[in-house]
Amino acid sequence: MSREIRKAAILGSGVMGSGIAAHLANVGIPTLLLDIVPPSLSEEEKAKGITEDHPTFRNKFTLSATQKLLKQKPAPLAVKENLELISIGNLTDDLEKLNDVDWIIEVVVERLDVKQKLFEKVDQYRKPGSIITSNTSGISIRAMAEGRSEDFKAHFLGTHFFNPPRYLKLLEIIPTDDTKPEVVQFMRNFGENVLGKGVVEAKDTPNFIANRIGTYGLMVTMQEMLKQGYSVGEVDSVTGPLIGRPKSATFRTLDVVGLDTFLHVARNVYEQVDGKEKEVFEIPAFLNEMVDKGWTGSKTGQGFYLKQKSNTGSEILELDPATLEYKPRSKMKTATLEAAKQMKTTNQKVKALLYSDDRAGKLLWNIIKPVLLYSAEKCYEIADDLVAIDQAMKWGFGWEHGPFEIWDAIGLQESVERMKAEGETIPQWIEEMIRSEKTSFYTKAEGDKSYYHHGTYLPVEENKKVIHLSRLKEKGNVITKNGGATLIDLGDDVAGLEFTSPNNAIGPEIIMMLHQAIDEVEKNYKGLVIGNQGKNFCVGANLMLILMEAQDDNFFELDMMVRQFQQAMARVRYSARPVVAANFGMTLGGGVEVSLPAARLQMSSETYMGLVETGVGLIPGGGGNKELYLRLLEQLPEGSKGDLQKVANQAFETIAMAKVSTSAQEAGKLGFLRKEDSISVNGDHLLHDAKTQVLALADLGYTPPVRKKIPVVGEAGYATLALGAQTMHFSQYISEHDLKIAKKLAFVIAGGRVPEGTLVDEQYLLDLEREAFLSLAGEPKSQARMQHMLVKGKPLRN
DSSP states (O other): OOOOOOOEEEEOOSHHHHHHHHHHHHTTOOEEEEEOOOSSOOHHHHHTTOOTTSHHHHTHHHHHHHHHHTTOSSOSSSSGGGGGGEEEEETTTOGGGGGGOSEEEEOOOSOHHHHHHHHHHHHHHSOTTOEEEEOOSSSOHHHHTTTOOHHHHHTEEEEEEOSSTTTOOEEEEEEOTTSOHHHHHHHHHHHHHTSOOEEEEBOSSTTTTHHHHHHHHHHHHHHHHHHHTOOHHHHHHHSSGGGTOOTTTTHHHHHHHOHHHHHHHHHHHHTTOOHHHHHHTSOOHHHHHHHHTTOOBGGGTBSSEEEEEETTEEEEEEEETTTTEEEEOOOOOOHHHHHHHTOSSHHHHHHHHHTOOSHHHHHHHHHHHHHHHHHHHHHHHHBSSHHHHHHHHHHHHOOSSOHHHHHHHHOHHHHHHHHHHTTOOOOHHHHHHHHTTOOOSEEEETTEEEEEETTEEEEOOOOTTOOOHHHHHHTTOEEEEOSSEEEEEEETTEEEEEEOSGGGOBOHHHHHHHHHHHHHHHHHOSEEEEOOOSSSSBOOBOHHHHHHHHHTTOHHHHHHHHHHHHHHHHHHHTOSSOEEEEEEEEEETHHHHHHTTSSEEEEEEEEEEEOOGGGGTOOOOSSHHHHHHHHHHHTSOTTOOOOHHHHHHHHHHHHHTTOOOSSHHHHHHTTSSOTTOEEESSGGGHHHHHHHHHHHHHHTTOOOOOOOOEEOOHHHHHHHHHHHHHHHHHTTSSOHHHHHHHHHHHHHHHTSSSOTTOEEOHHHHHHHHHHHHHHHHTOHHHHHHHHHHHHHSSOOOO
16 A cells, blocks of 8 residues: 555654654645644633633644744744644644644653553554654654554554754654554654664664763763863864764753753663663763753853853853853864974874874773773663664764774774773673674775675665765766766766865866866766765855966956866757756855756755855855846746846845855745745655756757847846845945945846846846956955955955
8 A cells, every 4th residue: 555644643742752743844844733722721821811612722832833943043944934744732622633634743741651541542642554653762653553453553653753853854753663664764764864863773682872972972061071180161163073973062062952851861762771880871960050040051151161251252162061150262282283284184183083092082082981891891782783873873973983883994893802901791792703704884985885694794775865975986987077076977877066065166177177177077877966975066266366366467367267167067958968966054145146047946855055255255156146137037927028127136135144054945036046946854865866867868868058138138137136225224234345346246136237128138237247356356445355365264344
């Protein structure tokens, strides 16, 4: 029987429940949000004449929760309009509506008795075959389903989302012995393909996988800090990006999570284990004291860190756990740390640090060693295999490498010998593994990855929609490459152009490779995907190069570079084979200009797209103004002359204000996405989806667009745009230099000094754009903005 989830219901509208509702709405699933009826009317409600049978009172909690979704940061909703997909009610009046939903998710208070009572009611109202799940972070899934009907048990499992649900990739699914295998498989596929999650199957044990290992690691780190007298700031300075962990490192992470939440998760394990493990999960006294004082982290304004205003601005202070007083933040400095920072890969850094004998090395060895041993000891108790543990830590805690990948990086045999010398007990299965001369948890053959499992190596199973560019390169699929980009055979007669320059910034080598790629694809392939698997798609052109050429008065060189970029974009637009841009993360400036001429955009749902050149004193120079204007023109009704001024206004405002989308859906509202472009909810499937688009276009007999003349608003339209900018300047909203940039941009968008409605060709608009770009690059204030961005990483207002 084929199964679909067309409608969902969420029981519990707290931060997690409403966050899951928002995520479902973001992927287009209508969702019913229910919570309890408040215990009594407030004085304010009585004064307004609201009675206890009024919906405003009875649905008060869900109404408040949905309103908060519009204000929360980071935003749970991809666009505010998605709120329309969430309907509200309460658990007293609206349970019969559960008969109409395909998936019911429980997110109420973490108490077994409360959950069991609720599920008793749910069992009476749900339709047979509907899936019921709990988002508990650690209560036994099996215990919750006790006493329920056979159909309920067969369709019941845990689905543990991580907070915030829109942004954190991990979804742990926890079946019971009664859950039908086909329901588990359906939820796994649904989680990956529809919800865009990294799905890991966990066993029904305390805190499942990620929170079990992650909390253990945090407790060990805290205890080591107390034992050896490290400061909060010192620990955070070495447990972040340096070892492949998030910038929030250890204690900033705890502040973000909330110390009260963390203590709840830690106590959950503490109460269910014994021996040495129980000792690790024992809460240090100072933590309980912090929570008693209300110092629970970011939500209360102080925790391990406190931001305080001083004479020189604001200062971040760190907590001294011994005195519970705040002091200036400190960082660890050692020779090995400085040396590690110069190393290229995280693996190299971790290995160098863990085997060093200085203060940083000792700290890292003493906090990472126990996590590796604990992961190995608990591996088959909490998961089916070691891959699940590595993936859970990467997707749930933002680690670059999971515990077993870290162990491979530092050398299994070498590290185990050291652990034994220090008196540690090594789990039996690892001893057997080493005796059988298997010296790593993972192996690679011809780019394919396998993992160790009960005496042998098995292939790592992945969704067929995952493409790894690094593995394709290892298999010899490189067609051609230079210092800035690589052209790769993606299979099925589709080529992929990967940017490889620092930050994927566009420079001469990428421009050259774009020309080569189109030549190669037009001869030998069905089409081209422009995409990569870096941190961001592309944050713009090579600003350092532009600044150096401008400061050296090499305007001939700069002019040539901009012309070549424009010509490369024309090649993309008019390629005989379809080109699809696969956007994700930061797609800014030149990154947008590379994308807009493509036949289609395939955009990851988390794409932050914008033409941001005004922030560095410039306007787009590679065709971005023309391309955005064209996209907005295309949105006018067929055969309608439409309101050209309205289109020009929108293009001008989006570029002048350097608007950046906060999601792919918002990129559509800004005009960057057309209705024929697509969004990939799961970023890991992005290249596959883009490749599928190329093949679909090729199979339909793709023909490139025909060059057309473009209607512009001309001199009258320019006056309107310039007046708007002038008004903002008068009201001191923008500076004198902002006004100069805005007027040059207005001239380009308007199409120069021609009558309104004049039809101009693309090259004419590109020439205007290039001239404006070059003249601004020569302005001292624009050069100051470029310099400031390169040095400080943020815009200068001058």
